[in-house]
Structures are given as structure tokens and as C-alpha cells.
Amino acid sequence: MEQLLEFFTDPASWSGDTGIPNRLIEHLAIAFLAVLTASAIALPLGFYIGHTGRLQMLGINIANIGRAVPSYAMMVMLLPVMLGLAPVLGYDPRLGLRFLPIFLAMVLLAIPPILVAAYAGIQEVDRDLTESSRGMGLTERQILTGVELPLALPVLVGGFRVALLQVIATATIGAYLAGGGLGRYIIDGIARRDDGMLYGGVVLVAVLAIGTDVLLSWLQRRLTPRGVRIATELETERAGAAAP
Amino acid sequence: MIEIRWDWIANHLDDVAEKTWQHLQLLVIPMVAGFIIAFALAVLALRRPGSVGPVTAVTGLLYTIPSLAAFAVLIPITGLSLMTAIIPLTTYTLLILYVNTVAGLRSVPPEVNEAADAMGYTRSSRLWHVQLPLAIPLIMAGVRVAAVTTIGLVTVAAIIGGNRFGGLGQFITEGLQTDFDTKIYLGAVGSVILAFVVDGALVALQRALTPWTRARTEGS
Numbered sequence: 001m002e003q004l005l006e007f008f009t010d011p012a013s014w015s016g017d018t019g020i021p022n023r024l025i026e027h028l029a030i031a032f033l034a035v036l037t038a039s040a041i042a043l044p045l046g047f048y049i050g051h052t053g054r055l056q057m058l059g060i061n062i063a064n065i066g067r068a069v070p071s072y073a074m075m076v077m078l079l080p081v082m083l084g085l086a087p088v089l090g091y092d093p094r095l096g097l098r099f100l101p102i103f104l105a106m107v108l109l110a111i112p113p114i115l116v117a118a119y120a121g122i123q124e125v126d127r128d129l130t131e132s133s134r135g136m137g138l139t140e141r142q143i144l145t146g147v148e149l150p151l152a153l154p155v156l157v158g159g160f161r162v163a164l165l166q167v168i169a170t171a172t173i174g175a176y177l178a179g180g181g182l183g184r185y186i187i188d189g190i191a192r193r194d195d196g197m198l199y200g201g202v203v204l205v206a207v208l209a210i211g212t213d214v215l216l217s218w219l220q221r222r223l224t225p226r227g228v229r230i231a232t233e234l235e236t237e238r239a240g241a242a243a244p
Numbered sequence: 245m246i247e248i249r250w251d252w253i254a255n256h257l258d259d260v261a262e263k264t265w266q267h268l269q270l271l272v273i274p275m276v277a278g279f280i281i282a283f284a285l286a287v288l289a290l291r292r293p294g295s296v297g298p299v300t301a302v303t304g305l306l307y308t309i310p311s312l313a314a315f316a317v318l319i320p321i322t323g324l325s326l327m328t329a330i331i332p333l334t335t336y337t338l339l340i341l342y343v344n345t346v347a348g349l350r351s352v353p354p355e356v357n358e359a360a361d362a363m364g365y366t367r368s369s370r371l372w373h374v375q376l377p378l379a380i381p382l383i384m385a386g387v388r389v390a391a392v393t394t395i396g397l398v399t400v401a402a403i404i405g406g407n408r409f410g411g412l413g414q415f416i417t418e419g420l421q422t423d424f425d426t427k428i429y430l431g432a433v434g435s436v437i438l439a440f441v442v443d444g445a446l447v448a449l450q451r452a453l454t455p456w457t458r459a460r461t462e463g464s
Contacts, residue, residue, distance in 0.1 A: 067392070068392065068436065068439060068440065069436055070393075070395070070396025070397070070399065070400075070435070070436075070439075071396070072396070072399050072400045072403075072413070072416070072432075073396065073399060073416070073431075073432035073433075073435055073436055074432075076416050076419075076420065076428050076431075076432050077428070077429060077432045077433070079420075079428070080246045080425045080428065080429075081246065084246060165308060168310060169310035169311060169312075172310040172311075172312045172313060173310075173311070173312050173400060173403070175312075176312075176403050176420075177420070183310075183312060186312055186313060186316045187403075189316075190316065190319065190404060195320050198316055198319065198320070199317070199320075201313070201316070202313040202316050202317045205309075205310050205312070205313040206309045206310070206313050209308050209309060209310055210305065210308050210309070213304075213308050
């Protein structure tokens with residue numbers, strides 16, 4: 001406990017490249033970049049599947065493969081590939097060591113939850129609503145952006161919540177592969193037998209993950225129209241369970 | 245680019261077997277411990293529905309903490325003993341097992357429970373002989389997700405387990421430290437294969453436990 005206090009009160013913990021502000025920025029930057037990249041791939045595909053009902057098997061298969069391969073295994077399998085590709089594609093090998101394997105593993109892991117949320121959210125929209133919108137003369141595009149998307153928003157934010165939490169956890173592990181972020185304190189704390197730094201890292205990482213979760217669950221509620229909120233509250237208990 | 249030394253693997257099959265065995269131990273012990281806790285909490289949820297909110301919140305909180313942090317937190321306390329891996333692996337199973345067991349037990353139609361009551365079942369015999377069997381499909385769905393997740397987390401435990409624990413994940417850490425791709429892929433691919441095999445075994449177990457679901461689909 002004393003060592004933990006020492007870590008947090010030491011001015012060196014708060015400044016420079018190894019300081020908490022910089023480590024936090026590293027952690028958040030790679031996490032957001034990965035979720036953005038994953039969204040650019042998963043959202044258009046998910047909306048297409050949800051709106052048209054086509055390619056559904058592809059969506060399910062991508063989701064299942066993503067879930068079967070754990071983040072750490074994905075990351076280490078990408079490491080030799082990214083190092084080997086550096087001279088071939090002409091990028092800095094340090095990029096292949098410290099950034100690309102971690103980043104790509106994070107993107108691959110963030111795609112399934114966002115993809116599933118995008119198509120499931122749109123598919124769950126009452127068919128009567130889309131049919132009547134069509135009857136009122138709305139174009140397919142207007143139906144998607146004006147009817148289906150707003151109603152799917154809570155589900156979509158739920159997908160982002162899962163993706164972001166997974167990515168934050170993966171970034172922590174990334175520190176073991178010479179990546180930056182808050183996980184560095186855990187890895188370096190163990191290596192230097194510095195329990196203050198180790199616990200400092202644990203506290204920071206846990207607070208970041210829990211804070212993200214709380215923020216996004218608040219956002220999820222905020223973005224839910226009141227009528228839908230009452231209806232979904234009745235549903236959540238069933239939806240929370242993994243399907244048989 | 246990546247060279248897999250199959251001969252090295254062939255010469256170290258005893259090592260592979262030993263680490264696979266430890267991987268399975270680190271799967272089964274936390275799963276059993278987690279299931280006992282989750283089941284007890286789920287039975288509590290039937291008797292006191294008010295407990296669901298707080299229990300879900302606490303198990304959800306434990307599930308949210310990134311795995312590396314959860315393993316690291318115990319090092320100064322339990323050192324490099326197996327408990328350092330077993331405790332966080334157990335807490336990670338709780339949310340999934342609890343949510344699915346509660347959903348499973350609640351999925352039993354009220355008229356079935358009433359019929360059991362009318363036939364003179366006591367509350368506990370009704371739980372074991374009526375509610376539990378009918379809840380198996382949802383419980384097993386949770387067990388499958390928890391098992392696959394745990395197998396992945398065991399490899400992460402190897403980061404802090406050194407040469408003491410981490411199952412097949414130890415191959416990964418050793419491979420990274422000695423820059424030996426064969427070991428990295430052996431550990432990573434091995435744990436993914438293990439996850440598929442265990443998942444397949446659990447599907448078979450579920451079929452064996454619920455013969456009536458099979459009879460129904462075959463009959464129709």
C-alpha cells in the first residue's frame with residue numbers, strides 16, 4: 001500500500017515518456033485507432049447484412065472465428081509475420097515489433113462485436129416499421145438512416161462497449177510485446193520487482209476499463225428512446241445470456 | 245519467413261503433453277470452482293430475486309478488469325503458485341456462468357413448477373429433478389463460452405507465470421524470449437486447437453445430458 005502511494009506521488013510517475021499521462025494517451029490512442037479501423041470495416045458490412053438480410057452466414061462466420069482465437073494468441077502469431085514483412089514491404093521493423101501485431105490483433109478482435117451489433121441491431125427493428133416506412137415512400141437509404149439506425153443505436157453502442165473493453169485489455173497485454181500503454185507498468189513492475197509500479201499499473205488499467213464500461217453503459221441508456229428503454233429492460237435478462 | 249521446426253516439436257512431445265495437461269488443469273479447477281459459486285448464487289437468485297442486480301454488478305466488475313492486471317495483482321500475495329492463476333481464472337467464469345444459470349432456471353415455465361408442486365415435490369427436489377434438467381441447455385451454453393474464454397486466459401497467465409504455470413502459453417513466452425517461432429506458434433495454435441476440442445466435448449456432453457432434446461428433433 002505504501003509503495004503504491006509512493007508510485008502515485010512520485011513526480012517522475014507523472015512526467016515524460018514513461019509518465020502516466022503519456023502511457024494513458026498511448027493506451028487510448030491505439031485503442032481508439034483500432035476501434036475506428038474495425039468500425040470502418042464492420043459497420044458498412046453489418047448495415048448491409050442487417051438491412052438486406054443477405055450475406056448473413058458470412059457475418060456469423062466472421063464473428064465465430066473472431067471469438068475462437070484469443071487476443072494474446074492472435075497477437076503473438078502476427079508478430080513473426082509483421083517482423084518478416086518489414087523488409088518486404090519496406091516499413092520500419094520497430095513498427096513490426098511494437099505496433100502492428102498489437103494493432104492488427106485489436107482490429108481483428110474489435111470487428112466481431114461491432115459487426116454482430118450492427119446487423120443484429122438492425123434486424124431486431126420491427127419489420128412492420130420498415131414496411132410502413134416503405135409504404136410512406138421513404139427510400140431504402142432513408143429507411144436505414146432515419147428508421148433502422150436510430151432504433152438500433154443502443155445495440156450498436158453495446159457492441160462498441162464490448163469491442164472497446166476487449167481492445168483495452170488487449171492493449172494491456174501488448175506491453176509484453178514491447179508495446180506502450182498502461183500495461184508497461186505491470187510488465188516493468190514485475191521485471192524490476194517494483195511492487196509499487198506493479199500495483200500502480202493494475203489500478204490504472206482497472207480504473208480505465210471500469211471507467212470506459214460505466215461511461216458507455218451510461219451512453220447506451222442515454223441514446224435509447226424512452227419507449228424503447230422500457231421495452232428493452234424487459235428483454236435484457238434474456239438477451240444477457242449466451243444463446244444455447 | 246516463418247520456419248516451423250516440426251522435428252523440434254516431434255522431439256518434445258512429452259513437453260507438449262505436460263503443458264497441455266497443465267492447461268487442462270487450469271481449465272477444469274477454475275471452471276468447477278466457478279460453477280459451484282455461480283450455481284449457489286443462481287439458487288439464491290430464485291429465492292431472493294433482489295440479489296440478481298448486485299451479484300451481476302460485482303461479477304461484471306470482476307469480468308471487466310483486464311486479465312493481465314488480474315493475474316498481476318496476486319503476485320505479491322500468492323507468488324508464483326498455481327493459486328495466482330486459479331483465483332482470477334475462477335472470477336472470470338462467474339459472470340457468464342451466473343447469468344446463464346439464472347436465465348436457465350428462470351426459463352422453466354411456471355406451469356411446470358406448479359405441476360411439480362402439485363405432485364408433492366419439495367422445493368429442493370423440484371430444483372434438482374425438474375428445474376435443473378430443464379435449465380441444462382442454457383447452463384451448458386454458458387459453460388461453453390466460459391471454457392473457451394478460460395483456455396485463452398491461461399495463455400495470458402503464462403506472461404507472469406514464468407516457467408511455473410501457463411499451460412501451452414508457456415511455449416509462447418519461451419518462444420518470444422528466445423526468438424523461436426516454432427514455440428510461439430506451438431503455444432498459440434495449440435491453445436486454439438485445445439479450445440475447439442474442449443468445445444466439441446462440451447457439445448457432446450450436453451447431448452448426453454439432454455437426451456430428450458435429441459429425441460424431439462429426431463422424431464419431428
